[in-house]
Structures are given as C-alpha cells and as structure tokens.
Amino acid sequence: MKKALVLLAVFFAIVAVSGALADTTFVCGDVSGVWDSSGSPFCVVCDVRVPPGSTLVIGPGVDVIFMSEFGFTVDTNAVLKAIGNASDSIIFTSRDTTLRHDGIMLYSSADGCTLSYCRVENGGSGIRCSYSSPAIINNTISGNSGDEHYGGGIYCHNSNPTITGNIISGNSGTYNGGGIYCGGSNPTIRNNTISGNSVFGHGGGIYCEYSSNPIITNNTISGNSASLGGGIYCNNSNPTITGNIISGSSGTYIGGGIHCDNSNPTITNNTISGNSVFGDGGGIYCEYSSNPIITNNTISGNSASLGGGIHCHNSNPTITNNTISGNSADDNGGGIYCDYSSNIYMSNDIILGNTAGFSGGGIWFDGDSVLTIVNSTITENAATDSVGGGICLEDNSSLTLINTIVWNNTAPTGEDISVNYSFGDPCTVFAAFCDIDPAMCFVQFGSAIVWDTGNIDANPFFADTLFHLSDSSSCIDAGAESVYVSLWDTTIYAPLDDFEGGIRPFGSGWDIGADEYGADIVREHPREMPQTISITAYPNPFNSAVTISVGAIHELPLQIEIFDINGRIVYEMPVGEGLVPSRVSGDHKGRHHETAIWRPDGSIGSGVFLARIRGTNTAKKIIYMK
Template structure:
C-alpha cells in the first residue's frame, strides 16, 4: 500500500495492487482531474473548488460521501464533469439515511456542466427553513447557470427543491430524469427569481408537503417545454406545476397522473401570466377543484391544448378559474373531465375585502360542451365567441390523436383578435409532436395536428398529389395506412413496414390497410415505405405499447 499526496490539500490516493482496488480520500480544496482508475473518491468532509480553479471529473468515477458532506463550486470556480451514456458519474452516500449535501454552485464560473450523473441520497439540512443548506437535495444553484443534462436525480430530499433548487440562477436543465424526490415545496425543481430552461426531462413521482410536486415556480420566467410531468403529488397546490407571480411558458408537455388539492396538472396564482400551449393534460386528480388547470388571480393564454379525463371531487374537472382571472382559451379540447359541478370549466366565487372578485373567461374555437360548464353565483362570466364546437372530438387512440372523422380537424384558428383586451392570439407554429401547423386547410383544435409527416425521396421526382398517410402516430394498437395516388399513375404499388434494422415486418396487399403488430415486435420507430414503380415514399411511425 502507498499514499500519494495529489495536491496541497487533504487528498490522498490509496492503492491495493494485489486485488486491483483503489480509492481516493478527499476533503478541503480540490482541483485538477478525477480519473476512473482512482475511483471511488470518498468525501471525508466538504470539498471546495476554489476561485479561478477547475475540477474535471471523468466518466465512470464514483463519489461516495462518508458523511453529510457537499461538493462546493465556489465563486468563479468551475466544475466540468461529463459522463457518458454507458459510463455515468455516480454521487452517493455511505449512509443513505444521513445522505450527502449534494453539488452546490455558489456564484460559480460560467460554463459549469454536469452530464450523465446519477445523484442519489442528497439530504439538505432540515433544521431551519431560512438556511440555504436546507435547499436543493441533489443540486443547488445560487447565482449560477450550470448546464445539467442527461442526469438521473433520484431519492433526494430538501426543504425546497428535492432535485434542483434555483435562486437567481438560469441553468439549462435538459434531458434529465428527476424522480422520487421529496421536499416541502418543489419536489422535482424549485425555481425562485430565476429563468431556467427546463426541457425534455422526465419529472415523475416526486412529493411535496406543500406545493409543486413536480415544479415550483415563484417570481420567475422559466421555459418549461417538452417534458413528461407524471405522477407528482404535493399536499396542497400544483401537482405537476405550481406557479406564483411569474410569467412563464408551458408548452409541448405531457402532464398526466398528478394529484393535489387544487390544480393537479397546473396551478397558477398571484398574477401569473403564463402561455400554456400544445400540452396534453390528462388523468390528473384533484381532491378539491380544477384538476387539469386551476387559475387564481392570473391571466394565462391557454391555446391548442388537449385536456381530457381529469377529475376533481368538487368543481372544475378540466379547468377552474377564480379571483379576477382573465384567461383566454383558444383551440383547446376539453372532454370527458369529471367533477361534482362543472365537468369541463368552472368559475369559482372568491372575494377581496368583502367585494366579489369576478372572472372574465374568453373561449373561442374550442371543442367543449357548454352544458358541462358552470359557475358560482357572482363568480364571473364565460364569454363564448366564434368557432366553438359542441361535439365529441373522436380520438383515434388512448394517446388522444385525432381520428380522420374528428370534427376538430381544420376547425381551429391561426390567429384571433380579442377586442376587449386588444390582443391578437396566435396558434403555435408546430404541434406537440413538432408537426407544422397547419397541415390541412386550417389549424386543428387540440394539441395534435391530424395529418402525419409526408417524406419524399429527394432524389425522385414524384407527382405532387401522391401522399402516404400513417395514423395515428404514435400508435399503441393499430396503424392505419393510406396511399393516395393520382388517377394517371399506372405503375404497380407495394407498401411495406420495416424496423430500423431494415427487416420487413409487414406488407400490405393494396394501397391502404391496417397494421396490428403481432409476435411482439417491440416498441420503437418503424418505417412505412410505399413504392410506385421506381418512386419511393417513406414516413416514420412510433409504436408505443
């Protein structure tokens, strides 16, 4: 055995040559490079990356806290720790009940980055709420803007921000799995006076004793985009997202299976002016009101969302508004939501200093049954404007794609002027699956455009009226395929389905038909290929079992 001092601080390497085992004991001020061959690195105390220094951590390194210790990235210091998809960096604790204190960015230098980490058993101090050490179970950002991507933050806890805490910080939080964390507010992510980008994450099964099971946002302007926010549960408000006094964008998310007292999907309060667009909000459960969205004293723009199959025990199965809110609803589907009163939309009475605080709700080009909407006495008014349809949306599958016969197809509006507020509301340029809007003659109502992507072989010259359709996409039981061909086309037609290995898994006997996957082909991407003579058309489909 030999000990080698690696820096001027307490960092020692212990090597046991006989069994090819090595470990490094670290504490105090550290910088330089942590290599896999010297792993695991065992924290004997807090470590600090000092100002104007950089610590690089290589793929495959394991960090084990022997006590309740943290990795501090101090002012103007830098941490660059990039694992890989097959060789991640692990930060864990010897004693899981005691845990560690996470990674704490304290006015750190620009350019700090974490990729492919697994951070587990972070336990922020639970002694005093005002102490910053009580925030951020896995990652704490204080006037810092790290890039956090492809990380797995699980089984962490804090008073605020079980997974990530942001204070005057603008991190990029991209493609992470933030799951099974616990806190008072913000089970997954806590955002305060910050403007992060929260994109392409799975934020699931987090818990909060108070508000914001998935995300808690206060006095901030984040972009929350293309996330799967699933199964989160606070005790009070905002199962998926809680937002107070903020201007934020919530778009292209799937928000499902969350639960809370109010606003199981999204809860807005205190003059939060959100744009809520292209979201699929379904299967959320509220123990009081407003299961899909609850809005108090806020003025969101709610456009091109599909809000279905949510349930509230009292009022507003789909959406509930109160407290002088002035929301705008355009191009939305509200269907099959459930409550004791107001299955789809409900205006709830509230007052301020003994005076009724009335809502004014603007609804245009929405698929909603007015008889399933209601209001308390003196709660406000629903302004029914042009283009609303009172018909079932006719979904093609359990993922809420539109069927070919849906009345929502081409029934929306690209932009709409509201004279009462002098606003022009515009539909998003793409749908939830990034298909352009519109794909038909007009924008579709809801989160999804109907028509699938049409891909033409750029090397072939084809008739402009030839189209290959495959829908719904994604699908989970059967895929309908239609090839439209000009009458002048006389070449023989063949339609095949291939997996990404190039193996043929299905063949149609005509230009239209249906594929019901058999023999367990597996979820994933498949290619539908149509051949007309020497011309070829291809479209991608996703099979999601």
C-alpha cells in the same frame, strides 16, 4: 485537548497500520510527484497540499487513507491528476468514519486537473472547487457529509468544472446542495447518477445560486430529499435542465422535483415523475418572478398539497409541448396550480388524468393570474370534492382559450370548467375555436364565459391513448391561425407545429387540440414562404441580441414586428433598405437579403416571442433567455 487526543489517536493508528501493511506510505504536508500502487496505501497523517506550481499524479490501484480529519488541498496553479481505470480505481477514504477527512479541495488550481475513476467516500465533504475547473469524470462520490454546510458530494464556488459520468449518491449537507452545490458557477453536469442525497435546507440533488448557469443534461436525479427542491433548487440562477430523469425526490415544504426562486431556467425534454412534497409543487415549483421555459417534458405521477405537477407563484412560465398526466393534489390543482398574479402561456400541452381532492383537477388558478392556452388538450382530469374537473379559476383571474379541447373531465359541478366568483372579484373566460360543452361548464353569478366565434360542442373522437385525432373528428380544420381577443385588445397566434413537431396547418386549416391530424412531417427548420419572403434568426435561443435575416425576391422595404406570447407588439424595426442581391441555391432567382438586430431592453423579460414580417404570414419563433 481535542488536538492532543486526535494526535494520540493518529499515533496509535500509525503503529497499527505499520504493523499490518509493510508497504504503507505515510504522507504529510507538501506532496508532489507520482503516487503509484507500489507505495499504496498512502496514509494521510496530517493536512496535505500540492503546493503552488507543483503536480501530483496518482495512478490506478492507489488507496489514500485519511487517518483523521485531515484535508487534501490542490493549491494555486497546482495540478492534480488522479486517474484510475474502470477495473482499478483510486480510493480516497477515512480510516474511521467518525473522524471523516475534509475532502479534496482545489483552490485556484491550474487547468488540467482531473479526477477519473476515483472513489471519494466518507468525507466531511467530497470534492470542493473554488476558482477551479477540474474534470470530474466517471467517479463514485458517496457517503460524504458537507461539514461546511454546502455541497456534500461536490462543492463549486466560482468554478466551472466538467462533472460527467459519475455516481453521486448518499451524500448530505446541512444547508444547501446534498449532491452538488453551485455558487456563482457554471459547471457542465452530464450523464451522472445523482441519487439518495439529502439536505436539511435546499436542493437535495443539486443547488444553484448567485447567478449560476449550469448545464444539467442527461442525468438520472432520483430519490433525493430536502426541505425545498428535493431534486434541483435554483435561486437567482438560470440553469439549462435538459434530457434528465428527475424522479422519486421529495421536499418537506415545496418543490419536489425542481424549485425555481427568482430564476429563469430552461427545462426541456425531461421526465419529471414520482416526486412529492407535503406543501406545493410536486413536479416543478416556480416563485418570485421566475420565468422558466418548460418545453417537451413528461411531468407525471407527482403529488403535493397544491399543484401536483406544476405550481406557479407570482411567476411567468412558458409551458409548451408537455404531457402533464397522472399528478395529484390533496387540495387544488392536480396538474397545474397558479396564484399571486402569475402570467402563464401554454400551447401544445396535453393535460391528462390529473386529480385534485378539492377543485381544479387539471388546472387551478387564482389571485389575479392570467392564463393563455392555445392548441392544447385537457381531458380525463378530476376534481373529486368540488368544482372544475378540467379547469377552475377564481379571484379576479382571466383565461383565454384558443383552438383547445376541454372534454370528458369530471367534478361534482362544472365538470370541464368552473368560473368562480370569490371575494367580490369576478373572473372572465374568453373561448374561440374550442371544443367545449357549455353544459359541462359552471359560471358563478358575476363571472362570465365569453363564447366567441368558431366553438364547437362535439366528441373529439381521439384515435388512441396519445390523443391523436381520428379521421372522423370534428376538430380537424376547425381551428384558426390567429384570433383577435377584443376583451383585451390583443391577437393570439396558433403555434407553427403540433405537440409532436408536426407542421401546422396540415390540410385546409388549423386543427383544434394539441394534435394536427395527418401532420407526420416534423419540422427541422423554421417554416418559410420561399416563393416570396423568408425569415431566419440567429442565435436562437439568445441572451442579449438576435440577428433576424429577411430574404425577398423583390426589393421591398419590410417591417419586422416582435410579438410576446400574449400577442402584444413589443418591438418594431424596419428592414429592406439597401438590400444586397444574392442567389438562393436551386431556385435561380435573384433573392435579396437584409438583416436587423433586436437587443431587448431591460423592460423585457425572458420568454418566447414571434418575429413576424408585417402584412405576411411569415414568422419565426425566437426564445429570449435573459
């Protein structure tokens, strides 16, 4: 009965359109050849298909109007080239928005499929790719709704399309991926505006699952919404998320900006701001053994119940060179919240001006979590109703502070640090070469702060609102290159650069805090010791094996040690036997080179490691992306 009614509606629509548009072309079934503006509009009166091995070219100025709920399929080894231009686009739309078309479906299509300067709108879905890798460039994809429940704007299944320069807005889905859905796919998503998309499930802007590893770079991802992961949701996937603006997105439960579930994304050089959730993780939420690398981001103005900026739940992120500022939590962890045995390494971070309605204005962590903070600045954070304006920890958690400033935070008790004793489980803080006022720290009976060597208690005298050190700061040259932490029998090393990439150390020693005073020179290459030994690594980052090359003036057997972020040696390998002499341009000395290859085994997870030549200060930071 429904089919009969649809056909009747199509019949009357054809009669109406035929009378109004003399040049109308009606299409149905298999199509190929060329559609140009002289035959426009092309009215789709049943499902159409570019059959296997065929090609359809659609030119500028063509309108493709679907008369009912019909689809457009590009079949096996077929080619679609729908190429408009900036002033005369191609339009794919529905005549009646209550009878939405089924979208453009590319199924095992041939290489070379392109949609460019098209408007794909008012569909049950926009563009669907299955085992296909089209170029989707400079289109507007809007107002579509994922009838298949996934990917309202673009759906990728085992596909690797190039998605560049598009406006993807106002699309929706029932389950996952309001804007873009990636399942077992590795698309390149670059220079798009992905805004105002929504989904009841996960990933309002972008959703990645089934080992998808998309490259998501230089996009504006804003105003999207979902239950989990308003901007981007990663499930068992390892996307590269670089250079994006991720803002104004919301989640009903967790992960306003980015949500990582058993995933290892690389999150670098983004602005993540103004995102919100009613639950946890306003900016970034990590859970279930996720190991994200979070580097060089600005994470600001996000809000949540727990973890306004970042929330880590049973995860092991590496958080370096970020500014985490102006975030808020209704309860705990205005800047960062960590729980359930999370293991976090932080360096060169500025944690600034975050607020918590209860405890841990800058950072809160509990539940057997371990946090290492090196060369960071934690200041002007506030816990408005309880303890730990800068940092608060409880429930058998431990904190190591090296070369770090914790200063001028506010709370009713424990303005800078609060070390709680809860549920019968004490907490421990180890501090060395830090600038912290002990009078601003609160330690409950049973817990402890171990004040090791090199700590000072002095106003750091910041020079500006970027928290550079002034020339009168006591933090200059007051840090250390490395510290042996006797409590946990490990050695922790200072980073080789400061938060802006300036070379450490500058002057007679390492500085305390995220800034290295006077270090205006930004390192473009790894630091070497050219007078005796050099070390390089390639590729870096790497995902299966890294080649480490050592150069030495003398023929010496050398040993490379690989350290994890906690200073533990995870691998050792000899180099130096059978060194081949070579010349280094410009120094006219016989320098010998040898290489060694490190292939991490299954017990080693993704993260930042240090390759160091035993008995020297020569080291190279390497990043393993499993």
